[in-house]
Amino acid sequence: xxxxxxxxxxxxxxxxxxxxxxxxxxxxxxxxxxxxxxxxxxxxxxxxxxxxxxxxxxxxxxxxxxxxxxxxxxxxxxxxxxxxxxxxxxxxxxxxxxxxxxxxxxxxxxxxxxxxxxxxxxxxxxxxxxxxxxxxxxxxxxxxxxxxxxxxxxxxxxxxxxxxxxxxxxxxxxxxxxxxxxxxxxxxxxxxxxxxxxxxxxxxxxxxxxxxxxxxxxxxxxxxxxxxxxxxxxxxxxxxxxxxxxxxxxxxxxxxxxxxxxxxxxxxxxxxxxxxxxxxxxxxxxxxxxxxxxxxxxxxxxxxxxxxxxxxxxxxxxxxxxxxxxxxxxxxxxxxxxxxxxxxxxxxxxxxxxxxxxxxxxxxxxxxxxxxxxxxxxxxxxxxxxxxxxxxxxxxxxxxxxxxxxxxxxxxxxxxxxxxxxxxxxxxxxxxxxxxxxxxxxxxxxxxxxxxxxxxxxxxxxxxxxxxxxxxxxxxxxxxxxxxxxxxxxxxxxxxxxxxxxxxxxxxxxxxxxxxxxxxxxxxxxxxxxxxxxxxxxxxxxxxxxxxxxxxxxxxxxxxxxxxxxxxxxxxxxxxxxxxxxxxxxxxxxxxxxxxxxxxxxxxxxxxxxxxxxxxxxxxxxxxxxxxxxxxxxxxxxxxxxxxxxxxxxxxxxxxxxxxxxxxxxxxxxxxxxxxxxxxxxxxxxxxxxxxxxxxxxxxxxxxxx
Numbered sequence: 001x002x003x004x005x006x007x008x009x010x011x012x013x014x015x016x017x018x019x020x021x022x023x024x025x026x027x028x029x030x031x032x033x034x035x036x037x038x039x040x041x042x043x044x045x046x047x048x049x050x051x052x053x054x055x056x057x058x059x060x061x062x063x064x065x066x067x068x069x070x071x072x073x074x075x076x077x078x079x080x081x082x083x084x085x086x087x088x089x090x091x092x093x094x095x096x097x098x099x100x101x102x103x104x105x106x107x108x109x110x111x112x113x114x115x116x117x118x119x120x121x122x123x124x125x126x127x128x129x130x131x132x133x134x135x136x137x138x139x140x141x142x143x144x145x146x147x148x149x150x151x152x153x154x155x156x157x158x159x160x161x162x163x164x165x166x167x168x169x170x171x172x173x174x175x176x177x178x179x180x181x182x183x184x185x186x187x188x189x190x191x192x193x194x195x196x197x198x199x200x201x202x203x204x205x206x207x208x209x210x211x212x213x214x215x216x217x218x219x220x221x222x223x224x225x226x227x228x229x230x231x232x233x234x235x236x237x238x239x240x241x242x243x244x245x246x247x248x249x250x251x252x253x254x255x256x257x258x259x260x261x262x263x264x265x266x267x268x269x270x271x272x273x274x275x276x277x278x279x280x281x282x283x284x285x286x287x288x289x290x291x292x293x294x295x296x297x298x299x300x301x302x303x304x305x306x307x308x309x310x311x312x313x314x315x316x317x318x319x320x321x322x323x324x325x326x327x328x329x330x331x332x333x334x335x336x337x338x339x340x341x342x343x344x345x346x347x348x349x350x351x352x353x354x355x356x357x358x359x360x361x362x363x364x365x366x367x368x369x370x371x372x373x374x375x376x377x378x379x380x381x382x383x384x385x386x387x388x389x390x391x392x393x394x395x396x397x398x399x400x401x402x403x404x405x406x407x408x409x410x411x412x413x414x415x416x417x418x419x420x421x422x423x424x425x426x427x428x429x430x431x432x433x434x435x436x437x438x439x440x441x442x443x444x445x446x447x448x449x450x451x452x453x454x455x456x457x458x459x460x461x462x463x464x465x466x467x468x469x470x471x472x473x474x475x476x477x478x479x480x481x482x483x484x485x486x487x488x489x490x491x492x493x494x495x496x497x498x499x500x501x502x503x504x505x506x507x508x509x510x511x512x513x514x515x516x517x518x519x520x521x522x523x524x525x526x527x528x529x530x531x532x533x534x535x536x537x538x539x540x541x542x543x544x545x546x547x548x549x550x551x552x553x554x555x556x557x558x559x560x561x562x563x564x565x566x567x568x569x570x571x572x573x574x575x576x577x578x579x580x581x582x583x584x585x586x587x588x589x590x591x592x593x594x595x596x597x598x599x600x601x602x603x604x605x606x607x608x609x610x611x612x613x614x615x616x617x618x619x620x621x622x623x624x625x626x627x628x629x630x631x632x633x634x635x636x637x638x639x640x641x642x643x644x645x646x647x648x649x650x651x652x653x654x655x656x657x658x659x660x661x662x663x664x665x666x667x668x669x670x671x672x673x674x675x676x677x678x679x680x681x682x683x684x685x686x687x688x689x690x691x692x693x694x695x696x697x698x699x700x701x702x703x704x705x706x
Contacts, residue, residue: 006237008211009204011133013101015144015194015212017077019048020151021068021099023090024081025059032105032153033081034060036141039150043163046147050075067093074098079141079151084108084119087137088126095130103151104137110200111138120202127203139199140175143182145191146218152197154179164191167220168300171196171209174254177225177293184297188451189436189443193218201230207238210249214242221304222247223296227254232281232605236628239285248303248311248466250288252296253278277602280626288462295458301448302428302459303466310426314396315339315464318389319365321401322372326453327365330401330430333454337461341365348392355385364395373408373415383418390423397463398423399456402431402449409438417445426463430456480674483510488675499701500541502584508684508699511671513664515696518586524559524566527585533557537584537698538569544700549576555588589695593645593652594686597665597696599629599672601679609636609669611661613645614686629669636669637662656689664694679704 020040025033033051037060040049050071051059058064065071068078068090078099080090084106094102109120120137127134135142141152145165150157156179164186172178175197182195194213198206206224213219222242229235242249253275282289290296303311317339321327331341344352344364353362357378361367366389372378390398398419405412412431420427429442430450442449450456487510491503508515520539521527527536538551546552550572553565566583573580594614602608605628612624623644627636637658646653664687672682683700 006234008234008238009133009208011101011135011204011208011212013076014103014133014135014142014204015149015196016147017047017075017101017149017151019050019073019075019077020045020149021050021052021065021071021075021078022059022081023052023068023078025051025064025079026053026056027059031081033079035153035155036079036081036151037062039152039154039157040148042157043148043150043160045149047076047149048072068097068099069093071097074100076101077149077151078102080104080106081153082106084116084137088119088122091123091126091130091132091134095126095132100131101133103135103139103141104199105139105141105153106136107138109137109202120200124202132203134203135196136199137202140178140197142194142196143192144194146193154182156180156183159183160186164189166191166193167218167304168192168223169194169196169209169213169216169219169221170223170225170300171198171206171213172225173198173201173206173227174225175199177252180293181223181297184293185301188297188301188448189439190301190448205230205234207231207234210235210238210242214238214245214247220247220308221300222249223300224249224251225254225293225296226251229278229604232602236281236285236605239282239287243286243468246308246311246468248288249286250290250296250299250303250462251282252290252293276624277605277608277626280608281605281628284628286467288466290462294455298448298450298455298459299462302456302463305446305448306426306463310397310424311463312466312468313426313463315461316342316394316396317399317460317464318344318392318395318397319399319401320368320386320389321365322368322370322403322405323401324361324367326401326403327367330399330453330457331365333457334399334460337457337464339457339461339464342394344389344392345394348388351388352385355381355388360385362389365401370405370408373405373411379411379415382415383422386415386419387422390419390425390427395425397426397428397460399460400427400429401453402429402434404433405431406433406435409435413438413441416442416447420445420447426460428456428460480670481510481512484671484674486510497703498541498544499703500539500543501537501699502539502581503541504682504699504701507671507701508696511667513667513671513684513696514693515699516586516589518584520582521585522582524563527566527583528559528562530585532562533588534562535586535588535697536562536565536569537586538573538578539581539584540573540578542578544702549578551578551580586697589688589690589697591655591688591690593656593689595661595689595694596624596683596685597661597668597687598681598683598685599668600681601672601677607669607672609665609672611636611640611643611665613643627665627669629673631666631669633659633663633666635662636665640665657692657694660693661687661689664696677703 022033051064053064056064078094110117145163178195178197213222349362357371359369359371402412430453534556536553543549596612596614598610607629610626625639681702684696
């Protein structure tokens with residue numbers, strides 16, 4: 001269990017099994033259980049292997065057992081290599097035999113339709129009754145390279161003669177992604193510690209595996225491919241745990257083009273799509289998001305090649321190259337990835353130049369020229385020159401470009417190894433067309449060589465943005481006054497209800513959110529007594545965006561204008577068939593800078609607070625930040641400071657009290673977390689920056705049908 005009460009399953013028996021029962025294994029060609037036993041034997045699994053077959057005496061030369069009840073003991077792990085229809089009864093048999101962990105590869109469950117969903121529900125019930133940790137169903141299984149546990153039928157393992165191991169552990173909701181990842185890593189001379197395909201996550205989830213990895217001393221980097229999130233709170237807890245353990249998490253997210261449901265109901269849904277919510281939550285958990293499998297593996301490999309203290313080193317890069325053109329391109333590529341390529345100090349230039357061939361050009365990038373590797377004199381002094389460049393106080397790491405130095409490969413490897421030993425800063429190597437033996441030699445030293453400069457720059461960009469402090473807790477958020485629950489209780493709300501401003505305002509006020517002064521008037525005389533200048537708004541639950549519907553008049557300065565505006569709004573409402581319950585009369589608020597602030601429920605992560613630039617700049621800047629509630633005022637203010645407004649429109653931003661807006665967001669998040677409905681949006685548009693604070697000018701509550 002994590003500190004916040006989230007429960008994780010103890011899955012050590014899945015990943016660290018010392019005995020494996022393979023139910024359904026046979027010597028028949030193409031039998032997946034037999035394939036799994038073949039993999040276990042081929043790679044030298046260190047535990048016991050017990051085939052289970054109702055009639056065979058042996059499978060793959062090993063003694064076979066008639067059923068799980070006949071095994072020599074309770075296996076740590078059962079591979080149920082059987083059709084979907086048999087899995088439920090077999091889980092019960094495993095439970096009776098004392099087996100608590102298993103893998104189901106078969107499909108035909110929730111992914112296949114109503115009948116499959118019903119079967120999966122029965123499977124989950126059987127697992128619950130047997131206290132059974134199930135990986136799958138509909139998965140490719142799992143691998144632990146440290147013990148050579150290959151609980152998988154993956155055909156990709158036929159391509160390997162040995163099982164490479166490493167410090168990156170991966171979990172994936174796609175079996176194909178896991179197989180491709182192992183193949184690509186092996187081609188580069190790299191291996192994983194764990195590779196797991198979770199499939200439907202009927203019992204054990206990706207979050208459970210991330211939790212396990214966070215507590216495994218042999219894991220340094222966690223990689224994941226996710227298409228959906230079943231339990232957002234559990235995933236967040238696991239990710240925060242990994243970050244606290246100084247283990248970077250790199251996630252490739254599939255299905256990012258999904259749009260928010262019912263987007264036309266509010267501006268919020270347009271500004272905060274599903275992908276943006278996921279990205280915001282991952283940001284707050286310190287996760288590095290990537291957009292391709294290549295990028296996932298590149299970034300994980302670079303991170304795993306570094307020492308823990310080198311993570312978060314910074315984004316100022318010194319580039320060394322054996323060809324001028326490559327250095328120029330790499331500089332552009334680094335800058336495009338958000339990195340800096342600063343000038344080296346005069347002292348650094350002098351120290352490096354004294355050790356390099358006269359043909360070299362010491363700058364940033366530094367062109368070492370191939371000459372540095374041709375003659376023993378320059379080769380012997382090259383490590384000192386590289387060390388001097390790495391020691392420059394203005395750089396955080398070194399990108400070493402080997403270009404096409406195949407004929408001097410051993411010297412290049414020696415130079416890289418010497419540089420890595422001479423500096424405490426990260427060293428990244430890009431070596432197109434590197435000989436395989438050179439790649440193996442570097443990999444043995446824990447050095448990943450990129451096959452293309454831009455891929456190296458991209459991974460370095462992620463490293464430059466990685467911060468050990470990025471997953472700091474958002475905070476407990478603001479407290480919700482008891483009055484809020486009383487006010488909310490008085491609202492008559494059913495599913496798919498729009499609660500307009502005149503009824504939503506009291507909820508905001510009770511929560512301590514600053515709202516503009518106003519009254520609910522039913523006559524011109526009553527409105528005039530409020531005083532001028534004023535804003536006039538038609539009161540109705542039928543229209544969500546009253547300004548666009550012509551039911552709002554700003555800057556009414558006297559009674560004559562008031563009378564005209566009242567009549568115009570009433571006439572417009574009648575023409576559109578909208579019933580009005582009088583008018584909302586409010587003060588005009590000073591200030592030019594407006595924000596669209598909202599809180600809504602996300603299916604995966606619960607309440608999310610959104611703050612975007614409003615008014616005429618809303619579409620021009622497309623400027624919005626999101627944060628998962630609860631969030632502290634300080635954390636919210638930090639996110640707000642990242643809005644484009646503060647870089648692109650400094651005059652408007654100068655009048656914004658960021659701390660006050662952060663406090664507003666925190667209190668709104670607390671309010672939304674206390675609301676009783678499962679699916680809703682609270683939209684405050686606009687919130688205006690006024691003086692040394694902020695004030696809500698309009699509000700809308702939408703309770704959605706679920």
